[in-house]
Amino acid sequence: RLLEKVPQLQDTARRSNRGQLGSGIGTVTLITSKGQVKTESGLDPIHVFGSTIKVSDLLPLLEARAQFNRSGVPNPMSGVVTNLTYVVLYTLSLAKDPDSIPVIAELLKDNDNSICGWSAIALYEIAKFSDQARGKIQAVKFPKPAVDSAKGRGKEPPPWVQTESAM
Numbered sequence: 001r002l003l004e005k006v007p008q009l010q011d012t013a014r015r016s017n018r019g020q021l022g023s024g025i026g027t028v029t030l031i032t033s034k035g036q037v038k039t040e041s042g043l044d045p046i047h048v049f050g051s052t053i054k055v056s057d058l059l060p061l062l063e064a065r066a067q068f069n070r071s072g073v074p075n076p077m078s079g080v081v082t083n084l085t086y087v088v089l090y091t092l093s094l095a096k097d098p099d100s101i102p103v104i105a106e107l108l109k110d111n112d113n114s115i116c117g118w119s120a121i122a123l124y125e126i127a128k129f130s131d132q133a134r135g136k137i138q139a140v141k142f143p144k145p146a147v148d149s150a151k152g153r154g155k156e157p158p159p160w161v162q163t164e165s166a167m
Contacts, residue, residue, distance in 0.1 A: 002061055006076035006084065009048055013083035016047040030055060032097035045091040048084070055097045058088050065115070066106035082114050089115075093122040096129035101136050108146040117149025124150070124158055138162070 002009065015021050026046045030037040031054040045053060064077035065085060077085075085107075092100045104126075107119040120142055127134040141164040147157050157163070 002057055003064055003076045006061070006081065010081050010084040013044065013048050013087045016044045017083050017086065021047045026051065028053060028091075028094070030091070030095040030097075032095045033099040034097065037095055039094050041094050042090070044087045045094070048087045049091065053091060053095075055092065055095050055100060058091060059100060059103055061085070061088050062092075062100075062103045062107060065110065066103055069106070069110055082112055085112075085115050086118050089118045089122040093125035096126050096133065098126070098130070098133045098136060101126060101133065101140075105137075105140045108140070108143050113145065113149050116143065116146035117153050117155075120146040120150040120157070121153060121155045124155060124161075127158065127160075134160070 012021070022043060024043055025040050026043050028039060028041045028045055029052045030039065031052070033055065049058075061077055061084070064075045065081065067073070068075055068078035089104065089107075092104060101123065104119050104122050107115055110116050110119065123137050123140065127137045138160050141162050142157070144163050147161065147163050150157065
């Protein structure tokens with residue numbers, strides 16, 4: 001039921017991203033469709049979601065954002081949710097769960113340039129996990145603005161990324 005908490009989560013994500021809640025590295029346990037993953041991460045996911053996070057709880061947040069992009073119908077993720085979306089995408093990049101690939105790929109065309117870039121970066125990171133994940137991601141046509149946004153955040157696209165022309 002994270003959708004019901006979007007305003008609070010966005011506020012916590014904003015404060016965490018700015019370092020107001022402390023910075024450093026922590027250990028997070030991610031429950032994925034492939035099992036449990038324990039990894040070190042920045043503190044943002046821990047501040048926002050706690051030290052044990054179910055990927056299946058995060059996906060509805062991105063699905064709601066993608067639904068808004070498709071329909072224009074407002075929902076909890078239709079406003080300014082860049083900080084929260086960044087934390088979700090960062091967390092999913094750590095989880096490397098192939099089930100998250102389709103919804104992340106939908107956000108490559110988000111109206112928010114930051115969300116596009118962080119979506120591309122998340123997919124680049126997930127592709128490092130397995131040949132199966134990379135195969136799914138290689139089939140995605142990355143919009144040039146998303147690739148450019150990722151580059152602006154210091155992440156060059158892997159050589160296998162297929163870029164579609166800007167519209």
